[in-house]
Amino acid sequence: MNEKVMMKGNEAIAEAAILAGCRHYFGYPITPQTEVAAYMAKKMPKIGGTFLQAESEIAAINMVYGVASTGKPAMTSSSSPGISLKCEGISYLAGADLPALIVNVQRGGPGLGGIQPSQSDYFLATRGPGHGDFHVFVFAPASVQEMADLTGRALHVAWKYRMPSMLLADGTMGQMMEPVVLPEAADAFGSDNPWAAVGTGMKRPHNVINSLYLAPEELERINFERFKRYELAEAEETLWEEYMMEDAEICVVSYGITARVSRNAIVEARSRGIKVGMIRPITLWPFPKAPLAAAAEKVKSFLCVELNMGQMIEDVELAIRCSRPVDLCCRVGGMIPAPDEVLAHIMKLAEGEKA
Amino acid sequence: MEHKRLTLFAGHYGSGKTNIAINYARALRAAGNEVILADLDIVNPYFRTKDAEDTLKGEGIGLIVSDYANSNVDLPSMPKEAYSLVERRDVMGVLDIGGDDRGALALGRYVPSILSENDYEMLFVLNRARPLTRTVDDALEVLREIESACSLPFTAIVNNTNLGPATTPEDVLASLPFAQELSERTGLPVKMTCAEKKTAAALAGKVKDLFPLSILTLYYMEKEGTSLGKTNL
Numbered sequence: 147m148n149e150k151v152m153m154k155g156n157e158a159i160a161e162a163a164i165l166a167g168c169r170h171y172f173g174y175p176i177t178p179q180t181e182v183a184a185y186m187a188k189k190m191p192k193i194g195g196t197f198l199q200a201e202s203e204i205a206a207i208n209m210v211y212g213v214a215s216t217g218k219p220a221m222t223s224s225s226s227p228g229i230s231l232k233c234e235g236i237s238y239l240a241g242a243d244l245p246a247l248i249v250n251v252q253r254g255g256p257g258l259g260g261i262q263p264s265q266s267d268y269f270l271a272t273r274g275p276g277h278g279d280f281h282v283f284v285f286a287p288a289s290v291q292e293m294a295d296l297t298g299r300a301l302h303v304a305w306k307y308r309m310p311s312m313l314l315a316d317g318t319m320g321q322m323m324e325p326v327v328l329p330e331a332a333d334a335f336g337s338d339n340p341w342a343a344v345g346t347g348m349k350r351p352h353n354v355i356n357s358l359y360l361a362p363e364e365l366e367r368i369n370f371e372r373f374k375r376y377e378l379a380e381a382e383e384t385l386w387e388e389y390m391m392e393d394a395e396i397c398v399v400s401y402g403i404t405a406r407v408s409r410n411a412i413v414e415a416r417s418r419g420i421k422v423g424m425i426r427p428i429t430l431w432p433f434p435k436a437p438l439a440a441a442a443e444k445v446k447s448f449l450c451v452e453l454n455m456g457q458m459i460e461d462v463e464l465a466i467r468c469s470r471p472v473d474l475c476c477r478v479g480g481m482i483p484a485p486d487e488v489l490a491h492i493m494k495l496a497e498g499e500k501a
Numbered sequence: 502m503e504h505k506r507l508t509l510f511a512g513h514y515g516s517g518k519t520n521i522a523i524n525y526a527r528a529l530r531a532a533g534n535e536v537i538l539a540d541l542d543i544v545n546p547y548f549r550t551k552d553a554e555d556t557l558k559g560e561g562i563g564l565i566v567s568d569y570a571n572s573n574v575d576l577p578s579m580p581k582e583a584y585s586l587v588e589r590r591d592v593m594g595v596l597d598i599g600g601d602d603r604g605a606l607a608l609g610r611y612v613p614s615i616l617s618e619n620d621y622e623m624l625f626v627l628n629r630a631r632p633l634t635r636t637v638d639d640a641l642e643v644l645r646e647i648e649s650a651c652s653l654p655f656t657a658i659v660n661n662t663n664l665g666p667a668t669t670p671e672d673v674l675a676s677l678p679f680a681q682e683l684s685e686r687t688g689l690p691v692k693m694t695c696a697e698k699k700t701a702a703a704l705a706g707k708v709k710d711l712f713p714l715s716i717l718t719l720y721y722m723e724k725e726g727t728s729l730g731k732t733n734l
Binding site: 150151152153154157161181184185188189323324325328 | 514515603628630631632633635663664665667
């Protein structure tokens with residue numbers, strides 16, 4: 147096992163991507179994710195990789211498309227406003243069935259918003275970021291260790307399913323420092339992709355990387371086939387963590403930084419005799435519908451804690467078919483709730499149940 | 502520990518400069534000095550000296566910080582009051598410089614004045630647990646990059662090897678030969694070794710020039726024993 151090192155979340159993403167075999171990074175600076183690019187700029191030239199600061203976010207995502215077409219692992223990173231710009235490129239990647247890693251270290255919005263942490267791109271990430279009918283994997287790390295671990299996993303599943311993966315972090319996760327045990331270096335994948343456009347060697351027909359299908363029958367067939375892969379991904383790749391759920395009567399649902407705040411609140415509520423637990427989605431797409439549906443059989447109510455005006459709450463209500471009340475505890479604009487705010491909300495729910 | 506009128510903390514991004522600068526300013530103040538702490542970090546928009554503003558002001562320590570630090574405005578501007586600290590020679594000044602060569606660039610404009618007064622210490626903060634300063638060669642590269650960016654040579658090294666709250670006394674002890682080797686390679690003395698108060702207590706008598714730190718804590722971090730579950734990926 148590797149020795150522990152002290153890293154910023156953004157650095158952990160960069161190093162983990164390199165260790166997973168990624169040698170192509172294209173980006174454009176934006177707070178609070180700039181350290182990803184800064185780290186890549188320092189490290190890539192030393193290991194024979196490519197770091198390129200593109201002229202814009204749009205250029206960067208299309209450079210990713212280019213490298214991905216050759217089957218090689220490629221990534222870009224940005225923060226919320228920059229991700230909006232990348233959406234066209236992400237749709238093209240999805241339409242061409244190309245894998246890629248897109249990192250979004252979210253900040254408050256809409257528009258230019260602010261530079262403090264946010265989770266307000268939940269809808270954007272989980273509903274297919276761009277035009278057309280598609281999904282991307284969405285991973286929500288809640289520690290610097292997970293920033294590293296989920297980066298590797300996001301790259302891995304992207305290539306396994308030929309889908310873009312998004313690492314959906316927030317400004318706090320990007321900026322905070324924690325000890326990390328970095329993963330072992332993996333063999334670079336992407337050297338043996340039968341679909342890659344790397345030359346035929348005059349031995350096979352051309353591979354064509356394209357998202358344009360003018361015959362509606364063909365485009366429909368390709369969409370159907372793609373969604374078969376999504377079904378498989380939903381069955382195989384959903385990740386979540388359950389915390390103190392065994393006897394819980396209230397289920398907190400939260401991811402990323404707010405899951406950590408909630409954890410403090412849950413420990414405090416438990417010490418006051420309130421039976422509360424948490425389901426923490428680690429993949430936001432695929433969303434952990436099954437454990438939530440199972441929890442709805444046992445708990446009396448749900449509480450979503452998120453840094454937006456209520457986005458994941460819709461997926462929770464869908465997952466449990468609105469069979470239980472679902473409440474929202476939120477802060478926005480770069481604000482993070484204190485554990486006491488979450489605790490107060492849990493207490494209110496607990497009292498409501500007694501009444 | 503000896504003090505010069507100006508003490509500057511520079512080093513690798515995330516090496517712990519801000520926490521040390523805050524603690525150093527408080528130590529100078531506790532010794533009866535008039536102290537001003539200047540936050541010249543134009544790189545990092547989060548986790549700034551401003552987080553400790555109330556504590557510092559309560560102890561009578563002046564704080565010079567960009568109007569935009571910790572605000573929602575991403576404007577890396579230098580606080581205008583920083584000139585007064587460099588020019589005014591009747592106070593002790595502690596300067597927290599931004600990380601790496603990019604952060605140190607901002608210091609350049611004050612260097613002629615600092616050099617002409619010649620009553621300063623320029624300290625290289627080192628954390629061996631940081632991934633880009635794991636070897637003496639790497640640390641030396643960062644050190645030289647900073648010197649060339651700000652044109653102010655370092656005068657000593659501050660060993661701040663830590664893994665945050667997970668730091669053990671052994672981690673600190675294991676870093677001593679590393680700091681010593683950097684010291685020999687550069688000819689710069691190791692001014693002090695920093696450790697969080699509890700860790701420092703366990704190291705008393707074992708480490709020369711130990712400097713105990715009080716760490717700014719963040720409320721959203723877990724209390725002891727409630728850390729995030731292990732997820733089997």
